[in-house]
Each structure stands twice: as structure tokens, then as C-alpha cells.
Amino acid sequence: MTGNEPTLCVENLQTYFYTKSGVIKAVDDVSFTVDKGEVLGLVGESGSGKSVTGFSILGLVDPPGRIAGGRIRFKGHSLTTLPEKEWRNLRGSRISMVFQDPMMTLNPVLRIDTQMIEAVTAHENISRQEARTRARDALGQVGIPSPDERLKAYPHQFSGGMRQRVAFSIALINKPDLIIADEPTTALDVTIQAQILHEAQKLCRDTGTALIWITHDLTVIAGLSDRVCVMYAGRIVEAGGINQVLDTPHHPYTYGLIGSVPSRNKRGAPLAQIAGMTPSLLNLPPGCAFRQRCPRASRACLTEPEIHELKDGRAVRCFHPYEEEATA
Numbered sequence: 148m149t150g151n152e153p154t155l156c157v158e159n160l161q162t163y164f165y166t167k168s169g170v171i172k173a174v175d176d177v178s179f180t181v182d183k184g185e186v187l188g189l190v191g192e193s194g195s196g197k198s199v200t201g202f203s204i205l206g207l208v209d210p211p212g213r214i215a216g217g218r219i220r221f222k223g224h225s226l227t228t229l230p231e232k233e234w235r236n237l238r239g240s241r242i243s244m245v246f247q248d249p250m251m252t253l254n255p256v257l258r259i260d261t262q263m264i265e266a267v268t269a270h271e272n273i274s275r276q277e278a279r280t281r282a283r284d285a286l287g288q289v290g291i292p293s294p295d296e297r298l299k300a301y302p303h304q305f306s307g308g309m310r311q312r313v314a315f316s317i318a319l320i321n322k323p324d325l326i327i328a329d330e331p332t333t334a335l336d337v338t339i340q341a342q343i344l345h346e347a348q349k350l351c352r353d354t355g356t357a358l359i360w361i362t363h364d365l366t367v368i369a370g371l372s373d374r375v376c377v378m379y380a381g382r383i384v385e386a387g388g389i390n391q392v393l394d395t396p397h398h399p400y401t402y403g404l405i406g407s408v409p410s411r412n413k414r415g416a417p418l419a420q421i422a423g424m425t426p427s428l429l430n431l432p433p434g435c436a437f438r439q440r441c442p443r444a445s446r447a448c449l450t451e452p453e454i455h456e457l458k459d460g461r462a463v464r465c466f467h468p469y470e471e472e473a474t475a
């Protein structure tokens with residue numbers, strides 16, 4: 148790995164599900180990078196392809212799905228051409244995921260200490276006592292009070308927010324280079340989400356861990372992520388620095404998401420509802436996938452827009468993006 152190489156580089160990723168009813172292009176032509184210690188927010192409504200993007204990076208896409216195209220490079224090495232065994236070795240050690248459902252990470256019948264010690268000793272040759280100390284410190288780091296006591300608890304003895312912290316501390320325990328955190332879509336309050344992300348961001352900055360934070364709520368990552376990629380129907384429609392995107396959204400979908408949030412950077416403010424529904428990925432209309440919900444749609448939008456790089460590392464996939472003056 149050269150000094151300038153990002154931790155993760157995803158290029159034109161396509162992950163498709165070959166179902167009986169047809170091909171579902173869950174992730175289509177997705178590209179982004181994440182640098183050491185950087186937090187990238189991946190935002191979009193339900194079904195936009197966020198989790199499938201995360202699973203693709205981990206090599207966890209099961210049939211009928213598969214990576215149909217593109218490249219994923221991790222610290223300069225291609226993951227997409229890696230044999231399954233080596234990809235598996237990276238999971239849990241160099242790359243970890245906090246799943247949308249923390250119970251996918253946590254085993255309900257095992258005490259937290261058993262699970263955390265196992266996570267360490269699976270990848271490192273250290274004594275159980277040392278592993279236990281590391282587990283206790285990791286719990287403390289994510290804001291779990293009395294970590295010595297809490298190590299003896301079972302997952303169901305934690306609240307939803309605490310359980311997510313535990314899952315995050317397990318993800319962090321081997322000091323991975325990359326963590327993909329998939330925020331639960333339900334149950335947890337956005338303020339709690341933002342608190343957990345705030346702690347995660349500090350820890351990742353300190354260790355140089357790159358972090359991808361998946362959320363359906365832009366307000367959660369406001370002020371906490373460095374950059375954001377907004378996904379719609381399997382594609383990135385807008386990308387850029389979080390503050391720039393929040394202040395001057397270019398894509399009509401992003402604009403709709405944040406347009407009526409009273410204070411754009413206010414966490415916990417309700418998200419704007421955009422009229423209409425996400426189109427089915429099985430029957431995407433020709434042209435821009437947002438066309439039927441878009442107030443700026445024109446005849447040009449019957450053709451599919453390409454993503455355009457703009458200045459300041461921003462990008463937008465739209466024929467009629469809002470300009471800075473229009474949204475300032």
C-alpha cells in the first residue's frame with residue numbers, strides 16, 4: 148500500500164440479484180473511497196442498496212446475488228478477486244461490520260465476555276486474561292458503564308442502544324482498518340444514534356480506522372461524517388463533503404430530503420417526506436430512476452444521467468441539479 152492509497156476504494160460496483168422474476172440491480176455503478184480515519188456516511192431510503200453495498204465489501208452476498216461488475220480495493224489489494232478463504236480472514240480482523248440487527252453480531256445464548264474473548268483469540272494468539280482485559284477496555288471505550296460487571300451479562304440484558312454499542316466494541320476490538328456500521332432503521336432514537344456515531348468517530352480518528360456509517364437519516368451524520376454518498380435505487384446520486392451537501396444540495400432527491408428540515412444541521416429534526424414511492428428495482432422506468440418523483444424532471448430525464456464530478460470533490464447524477472445560488 149502506498150502512502151496515498153485510500154483504505155477502501157470501490158469502483159463501479161454492481162451487485163445484482165438474479166431472481167426468478169428478473170434481475171434486481173441492488174447496487175449499480177457505485178464508486179467511492181474512504182481514507183484512513185475518515186467517516187463516510189452512506190444515506191438513502193429503505194431499499195436503496197446501502198446494506199448490499201456493505202455486504203459486497205465483506206464478501207457476504209449470497210446467491211441469487213453476486214457481484215456482477217466493478218472492483219473493490221482494500222489497502223491496495225483487490226478484494227473481488229480474493230479467494231473466499233482469504234476474504235474470510237479479513238472479516239473480523241481487518242474489516243468488521245456492525246449489522247443493522249445487532250443480534251446478527253451477538254449470540255443471544257453467550258455472555259458478552261465469552262463472545263468478546265472469542266473475537267480476539269480467533270485472530271490473535273493471546274491469553275484469555277489479556278483478551279478479557281481488552282474486552283473490558285473496549286466496552287468502556289464505547290461508553291458502557293461498569294464494564295467489568297457488564298461483561299458477565301447476556302445480550303438481552305442490554306437496551307437497544309447499549310446492545311449496538313456492544314456490537315460496535317466487538318467490531319473495534321481487533322483495531323480493524325475499516326468498520327462498516329449499518330444503523331438499525333427502527334427502534335433507536337436518532338439522538339442515540341448520533342451519540343453512538345460521535346463516540347465511534349472519535350475512536351476511529353484515534354486508531355486511524357476508516358468508518359462507513361450507513362443510515363437512512365441525513366440528520367444523524369450531520370457534523371459527524373466527513374463525506375456523504377446519497378443513494379437512490381441502487382445508485383449514488385450525490386456525493387461530497389457533508390457540510391457542503393447539507394448546505395447546498397445539488398440533487399433534487401437530496402434537496403427533498405433536507406429541504407424542509409427547519410435547521411439543516413439540527414439533529415433529531417424530522418426528515419422531509421418526498422411524495423411518491425421508491426420505484427421497484429425490478430421494473431425501473433427508463434431514464435432517471437427519480438423521474439416520477441422529481442419536481443425538475445424534463446424530457447431530457449428520459450435518458451439515464453451519468454454521475455458528474457464537480458469541484459471540491461463533489462459529484463451529482465442529474466441533468467438539472469440545483470445550483471449553489473438556488474439553495475443558499
Ligand SMILES: Nc1ncnc2c1ncn2[C@@H]1O[C@H](COP(=O)(O)OP(=O)(O)OP(=O)(O)O)[C@@H](O)[C@H]1O
Nearest residue numbers: 164171173192193194195196197198199332363428
Ligand atoms: N437476497 C435478496 N434477494 C433479492 N433481492 C434482494 C436481496 N437482498 C436485497 N435485495 C434487494 O436489494 C435492494 C437493496 O437492499 P438493501 O438491503 O441494500 O437496502 P437498504 O438500503 O439497506 O435498505 P434499509 O434501509 O431498509 O436497510 C432491495 O430492493 C432488496 O429488495
Ligand code: SF4
Nearest residue numbers: 435438441448465466
Ligand atoms: S435527472 Fe431529471 S428526473 Fe432525475 S433527478 Fe435530475 S432533474 Fe430529476
Ligand SMILES: [Mg+2]
Nearest residue numbers: 197198247329
Ligand atoms: Mg439496510
